[in-house]
Amino acid sequence: MKEKELRRSQAVLPIGTVMKLTNLSARQIRYYEEQELVIPARNEGNRRMYSLNDIDKLLEIKDFLADGINMAGIKRIYEEQAEKQAEKQAELSKPLTDEDVRRILRDEFINVSRLTKSNGYSFRTNRNL
């Protein structure tokens, strides 16, 4: 599932193609970059190169605009989105709580118990787990 993400983030589309795909003008696409909403990669000749993810984001911005949301509003939406993702990242880096450890240990015992029984062995204590 990671190979796919890499492809979607591969910047291979010139602005002309993006214009046709999104129905946005070059002026608008560049303006959104100025507003730091979609920052494309640049090739050797300083030409903007967009990825499929960039296309999706531009289409999303287009929808927000159609719904009457202004630049400031869209920026806020993405800022809040970034905050929530940062929280989830922090959550993942937190050390395990005692409760987490007990739950993991219990699941492990259940697995061991099942495998052991299939081999004809069993522990009396398994019944209490």
Place this chain on the structure above:
DNA sequence: GTTCTAACA
């Protein structure tokens, strides 16, 4: 021919 930046009769 396409894209870039900067600027506005």
Place this chain on the structure above:
DNA sequence: TGTTAGTA
């Protein structure tokens, strides 16, 4: 946001 000028 459109459009145009002068480049690369």
